[in-house]
Amino acid sequence: MSNTSRHHSRVSPIGGGFTILAALGLLAAGCGSDDGTRSSVDASTEPDDHDEAHHHDEPTEPDATAGTVDLSLFADGALVGEPTIDECTLSDGSTSECYTITVVGTPVNHDIGPFCPTSVTDGEDAGGLWLDGEDSYVMDGEFFTELGDIYGDEVWGNLVNDDGSINVIDNAEDFENAARAGITEEYYYNCVEGRVEWLEGGEQPTATIQVPVNPAPTNAVAVEFPTGAHSTLGVTFSGSLLAGSADMSAILAAYTIAAFDDCGGHINPGGYHIHGTTGCSDVGEAPEGETAPFALAIDGHTVHAPAEGLELDECNGHTTDEFGYHYHANTIEQNATLTCVTGLTAEGAAGGNRGGERPPRPDDG
Template sequence: MASLNHALRALLLGGVLMAPGAAIAHPDLATFVAAAFSKEPVTVDCTLENGVGAKCYEITVNYLPEGLKIGPFCPATLDDAGGIWHWTGENGGLYRVDAEFLKMLDGLGYRFFDDDGTVHVVDNATERPTVDHACINVSADETVKITMRLPVTPVMAETPTVLGVVGKVGVALDGVPIFSDAPSIQQTGHMPALDTCGGHIDPGGWYHWHATSTDIDTVFDQAKVGAHCALEQDSRALFGYAFDGYPMVGSTEMDGTAAAGLDQCNGHVGETALGVTYHYHASEEFPNLPGCLVGVQAQNNFSTTATAGIGATRAGEGGRNEPPRPDDGGPGHVPPGFDEAAASLGVTTDVLMQALGNPQGGRPDLAAAAENLGTTEAKLRAVLPPPPGR
């Protein structure tokens, strides 16, 4: 513990220095909703991503917490209102998925509906879109179990891990997995709409969030979006734990004041319900999640019994499809040369791929990727392999 405290005291992130003697909060299994787990959590031996052996809490949850109401996602027609979407193109911002938003997209060349107002809705787990632009509404698989690992004792990393698109963020207190922002319409052509709590169903059939759902109404108020999450909203409350073991809370401190002195991962050291510790705060903009994690995650910390999607361990067995995605060589595919490029940059291949977004099938923003990786664009260009065919 002494060496960990020393590392924490020595670490400077965004101008925030860990105070000497500050407590280190461990993930507290007692803070989870009792019904969150499909079986009793256990403590197991694990290996962190830095290669160090450690102890981890292993928790297993169902495809959806009991009693959690989800949806709507996609509207059936222009007369209906669906969930929400974070549009990143012209007129970018957070929108309710309704006629006004879909007609705006239509004006930009993204047509999601027929002339009669019927919205193109596709369950891409069981069918492939036959249109250029479809609203994705995936059916659930009630048999799926999800297993996650959290370090018992959080360890600060030498450099933060950039989460990128659909990066693993953590787990909420009710057992719902949390992921960073979903793929953009510009990347896939389709819209995997979120409900008004910021969640949707993975192609594997399990529900997850792309937002701090217990403080998402703060985002709706800031963006002037006519939406409301049915979950109890509390900007001061503990939401869950990031996969590095550090707690995630709403956008304010425990006394309701605005969080101040936050680092680039939207975290700092301060008082929480778990004591004084490093913790992440939700932001007031969507996605209201940390964009990076300061701690070290466990290897193999996320798996599912699903036959498709993130963490699938029985891929291809159950007839479910992977989501529409650019021509990237298939799910989990790493183009030749990217392992070596990541090693030369001193990051993992996952971090490099997340920063680039879609290095093979799309055109990554190398300047933005270099900034996220803490390097220069020139160095990034120098280590990346040439595009196929060149």
């Protein structure tokens, strides 16, 4: 994909306003925060019937590799209720304690979309991003006229009609049929986007993950995420599910664009989820050489924005004085926020638990 054009540009991380905590609070007020209680817990608000969980509350010797789950990083309104501490079985078979964390599913600090432009004359504001695992593209209308060049097959021109309009999925039934792997030919040549009102019950489902209360990296890779299988990597601090790689081979084989919004998210029949980070969920300030955290991985460690020049382990993790052990996301065009985690995970935590009433479904990617 080296045949660059002006629409073939890498996306720069979006810093700025999305990262300001004060703004999160303001925006969260209109985003379904039901009772105004704190959206985070600390030791003092843990349930009383879990006294044994308070050991981590006591002063201990600092351990450079011991992690802590910092629930205070979640934006106001991002959590559904307060996380609970429950017994869990970890991936090494041991019994431990895990936080059960449910997020609202849609980001509380930014809007979803737009995804697909509808005309070749549309500007950048009408569309989101396209990420194919090798590069990222700003999706204005003209991008759709370049797909044949980008993918070396002029049949991609079928996405654009003679009048300049772009084929965009525009109803719930087509969405159900087009936004998944193995679609039939009648749904080929579409820019695929979803709407929350097309989801079951007309609502975004919540997403629940379990993470160890006391996360710790092991000396080996503990969980490797399959590519194209829509695994659950964690949740963002703004309240969305963080998904693994989108199934690019299936998407491109059907001549579809499973459009992402500017925050790297899109909607499939399972709901909104994000496949990468462009800064929309970043929290707080990062010291020199570091980047801001934006998500909690399923092993309980924090995921920070991509960073250059750091020495990272096989799973993009490293340990610093300020943050302890944590990961750095791959850049968004790689279609793999993380490829693995080194810490133990709760049984089933990576199994695509989407929360809510809806069982996991095949993904569009």
